[in-house]
Amino acid sequence: MTANPGIPFEIPGYRIIRPLGQGGMATVYLANQETLDREVAVKVLGADRAPSEDLIKRFENEARTIAKLDHPHIVSIYEVGRASSGHLYYTLPYLPNGDLSTRNDSQDQRRVLAILRCLAEALGYAHQHGIVHRDVKPENVLFDKLDRPQLADFGIALARHSDVRVTREGATLGSTGYMSPEQARGLSLDGRSDLYSLGVMAYELLTGDLPFHGPDALSVALAHVEQPVPRLPPMRRQWQGFMDRALAKDPAQRFQDAADLLSGLDAVEAELDQRRDKPPLQAWRARLAELPASLWVGVTAVAGTLLLLTMLLWPKGDESPETRFVTATPLAATAEAAVPAGETAATDAGATTASAARLALAAGQLSEQKLVTPAGDNAAESYLAVLALEPNNSAAREGLNQVLAALGRQVDAALVGSDDATFASQYEQARMLADRGQLRDSAAWKDFLAQRRSLFEQRLQADVAAAASAQLATLKRPAEVLAQDQADLLGKWQDAERQLVQAEQRRKAREFEPALVLVPAEIGANRFDHAFELGRTEVTRAEYARFVRATNRPAARCREPLRPLSRLKSLQWRDPDFPQDEDEPVVCVSWQDAYAYARWLSQQTGARYRLPSEAEWQHAAASLDRSGICEQGNVADASMGSRWTLASRHKCSDGRAHTSPVGRYRASSLGLYDLVGNASEWTLNCSANTAWDRLLQSDACKERVFRGTSWRDGPDDNAASRRGSSEIDLGYTTVGFRLLREVDSTASTASTAH
Numbered sequence: 001m002t003a004n005p006g007i008p009f010e011i012p013g014y015r016i017i018r019p020l021g022q023g024g025m026a027t028v029y030l031a032n033q034e035t036l037d038r039e040v041a042v043k044v045l046g047a048d049r050a051p052s053e054d055l056i057k058r059f060e061n062e063a064r065t066i067a068k069l070d071h072p073h074i075v076s077i078y079e080v081g082r083a084s085s086g087h088l089y090y091t092l093p094y095l096p097n098g099d100l101s102t103r104n105d106s107q108d109q110r111r112v113l114a115i116l117r118c119l120a121e122a123l124g125y126a127h128q129h130g131i132v133h134r135d136v137k138p139e140n141v142l143f144d145k146l147d148r149p150q151l152a153d154f155g156i157a158l159a160r161h162s163d164v165r166v167t168r169e170g171a172t173l174g175s176t177g178y179m180s181p182e183q184a185r186g187l188s189l190d191g192r193s194d195l196y197s198l199g200v201m202a203y204e205l206l207t208g209d210l211p212f213h214g215p216d217a218l219s220v221a222l223a224h225v226e227q228p229v230p231r232l233p234p235m236r237r238q239w240q241g242f243m244d245r246a247l248a249k250d251p252a253q254r255f256q257d258a259a260d261l262l263s264g265l266d267a268v269e270a271e272l273d274q275r276r277d278k279p280p281l282q283a284w285r286a287r288l289a290e291l292p293a294s295l296w297v298g299v300t301a302v303a304g305t306l307l308l309l310t311m312l313l314w315p316k317g318d319e320s321p322e323t324r325f326v327t328a329t330p331l332a333a334t335a336e337a338a339v340p341a342g343e344t345a346a347t348d349a350g351a352t353t354a355s356a357a358r359l360a361l362a363a364g365q366l367s368e369q370k371l372v373t374p375a376g377d378n379a380a381e382s383y384l385a386v387l388a389l390e391p392n393n394s395a396a397r398e399g400l401n402q403v404l405a406a407l408g409r410q411v412d413a414a415l416v417g418s419d420d421a422t423f424a425s426q427y428e429q430a431r432m433l434a435d436r437g438q439l440r441d442s443a444a445w446k447d448f449l450a451q452r453r454s455l456f457e458q459r460l461q462a463d464v465a466a467a468a469s470a471q472l473a474t475l476k477r478p479a480e481v482l483a484q485d486q487a488d489l490l491g492k493w494q495d496a497e498r499q500l501v502q503a504e505q506r507r508k509a510r511e512f513e514p515a516l517v518l519v520p521a522e523i524g525a526n527r528f529d530h531a532f533e534l535g536r537t538e539v540t541r542a543e544y545a546r547f548v549r550a551t552n553r554p555a556a557r558c559r560e561p562l563r564p565l566s567r568l569k570s571l572q573w574r575d576p577d578f579p580q581d582e583d584e585p586v587v588c589v590s591w592q593d594a595y596a597y598a599r600w601l602s603q604q605t606g607a608r609y610r611l612p613s614e615a616e617w618q619h620a621a622a623s624l625d626r627s628g629i630c631e632q633g634n635v636a637d638a639s640m641g642s643r644w645t646l647a648s649r650h651k652c653s654d655g656r657a658h659t660s661p662v663g664r665y666r667a668s669s670l671g672l673y674d675l676v677g678n679a680s681e682w683t684l685n686c687s688a689n690t691a692w693d694r695l696l697q698s699d700a701c702k703e704r705v706f707r708g709t710s711w712r713d714g715p716d717d718n719a720a721s722r723r724g725s726s727e728i729d730l731g732y733t734t735v736g737f738r739l740l741r742e743v744d745s746t747a748s749t750a751s752t753a754h
Contacts (some may be wrong), residue, residue: 002125009085014042021152026059033078035549040078041095045088056088063090065131073122075142075152095150097143103564105205107421110480111235112205113150113269117142117262118392119198122151124258127191134189136197137178138204145471148393177210181249184221192251195261199246199254206236211247238271268606358386359395371410372404372429379403380433387437400437401444404430408448412455418474424481428453431484445673449485456482456489460496469500505606512604514543516741517671519620526622534612534620536737537673538585538660538681539597544573545582547597550564558588558731561712566733576733578658584661585679585736591704591728594682594737601739613738614685614723617707621675621720623668631713632668633677634660636714648714658711676719679736687725703727710734 007016007029014031020041021028045059066077078091105111119141133140140153176184180196180538183189192542199409203211211230212223229247234241242264248254255261262548312718362382365371370378380403386396407430414423430448439445456478463472472493479493515536521528547553555572571577573588580587589597598609612620629635630652638653654660687703703726709719712734726732 006620009044009083009087011042011081011083011089011474014040014091030090033091039094040091041093042089042091044083050511059088061154066090066092068129069126069131069154071122071125072149073118073148074126075150077445093144095142095144095152097147098147099143100138100141100149100201100205103420104208107271108424111420111477112202113265115205116198116202116265118149119151119201120195120258120261120265123191123194123198124262126151127194132191133194133197134183135178135632136194136201141201145470147470167336176220177212179221180223181225181250184224189250191257192254193419195255195258196247196251198261198732199243202239202246203230203243206239207233239268240277242268250286296679328516338656352390355386355390355393355396358382358389359393359399362386362396362399366399366402366406369406371406372433380437381579384436396435400433400439401442403446404433404437404439404444407433408451411452415452415455415459415475415478418471420474420630423478427481432678452482453486453489459491460492464496464499466499467503469504472496472500504533507607508604512546512601513607514539514601514739517673518743519616519623519670523619523622523670526550526619528615528619531743532612532616533741533743534616534672536667536671538736538738539594540583540662541573541580541586542582544586544589544597547600549727551596551600553596556588556590556593556729556731558733560733571733573731578733581661582658583661584659585674586734587659587679588731589736590731591682591726593731597737598739608742609739610742611682611684614683614705614707616740617681617683618720620670620672620706621667623667623670623672624675628666629676629719630654631666633665633674633696633709633712633719635709636679636712650715656711660711675708677709677711677713680708680710680722680724680732680734682706682735682737701728706735 080090094691178197180193214220365379383399483490516533558571560566685705686701
């Protein structure tokens, strides 16, 4: 490991880069894991001081807890150990996108729903495993490179049936702003306490503020116990029922588990969908109904005052009526109210002059980019005021079209900049303008939608072409927003996501997939019931080493056949007691090792790999030439020198006393290498073949069969008929393996025809 002068310890295999942050019991560092060349986070207990016994127990408890939990929204753990200084540490993924406390999604209810769902699923999984988190808060929700929320910091988590006591009886470890009433009182806790904390987070995400306050931590804790659930703002009233249950003082009245809470979120989303699907007039009525009564009282008082002032200041005598509109107010309703009772509306000439003043004002607002804000001083309201006076005023309609186009440019800039909040906000403003200005059927609105579609599809195509999964993920929210008017765009995003997932699977398949040979159902006079694909060569040391690095699989016990003293040696696949290059077949691997390798490769590629059965191996061996054995494989010959062996030797010499690089000798008629010599090969079959064998053995498959000859076998052994068996957890210096990939029935039929 490369030492960092500012770090008072070293961790083998890691290069510490810099500190990321410090908590109550540990310091987290950014590090490079040198063997895999990847960035990780390293959490070190008491890096700057000697930790107490309590902290050590909490740290060990956190590591054990996380190790038990394997969930896409719970931070995983890579490794646990001690640094050179003796400090405990564990490594975990580096999550570069910050925590939830740094974000403001209060204007994006769909995003809030998505985050809460992920965390509820994570908590539900932890609760099913008997783990209560006890410190659910925004700082403990981190975001990975794909911006997915991850629940972290199980330092004070409590496991059922655990003997570890990390706090004294009645202690209230946790964050007071988010703790449940029972946690504040030091009572026993279950998963419903975590769900209460999640409810507090939901309130904060929606409003930007906590539900309970106080001058100190004790006052806040008491507020959780005593104060009623606060009311949400009118624009969030569809969440109130959810919040009343989530923040109920009595756990029996709360959501009883994560599934119950997820059903509550479904109900909120259904109401949001219903509101979104309302016709424009109903939607406006619903929005107006949400405004508080006090606001309506204020609006009425202002309107009444304006009307009274208008009547008092109305011009007398020969004063020209045009002067009444010199200082035009921004609201059309005020312009109409300016006509005294009993008088007719302004003359056409007066209306025209007023409209001209409004249009001039609107043009200035438009040039200053005051499109829809601030209230009372923006181009949209000014143009709408003109249309209230003159519904057919073409200049005002063209002005609204220009406002709509400018909003479109802001929407596009937010899309390019991946600013979801601005994108959603400005797009919603455009939709509201289209409703108020009756633009839904206009060419301007259709052009607005077409331009947004064009840019969105360009981004999709570019991200797919560049295989930019992270960039594509940023388009999900815009796709959901655009789908309000163009439903197919969300489907296009989902199709693009599937394309990238499939492309990644294909890339992995190309990276990990071995060279394969199609073995047809017919080989000369030999008939088999299906075709399959078999590895062109045996699995090499380099390929197996990659598997071991990825899985940390320990080496199996190993023996050399007919050499009892080999038991005294520590033989394993890395050191079979003779030198090997990376392109030679891996030996000293047990049947269990070979089976695990096949499963791992299947997971990496999405294909179905396994060991061949005896019958399949023998069918493939039918492609061997019965003559020229020394040309077809690395067998026992004069190259072995004075090495003691009971086997006779072939009268040839290839210069290889042990194994040879794969693919060096002549292939079979199908193109399969090393079916002769080099290493015998594991198969799926049990050595107990008869019912009597199975009856006598408690485990009918405690031994498995290998087929073919190896580097130790001479002319007395036939490659096609050579058969042996071994315990499933024991390897031999003469046994390796190759893999079979299954093919579907269509491919099988095609193979048979071939």
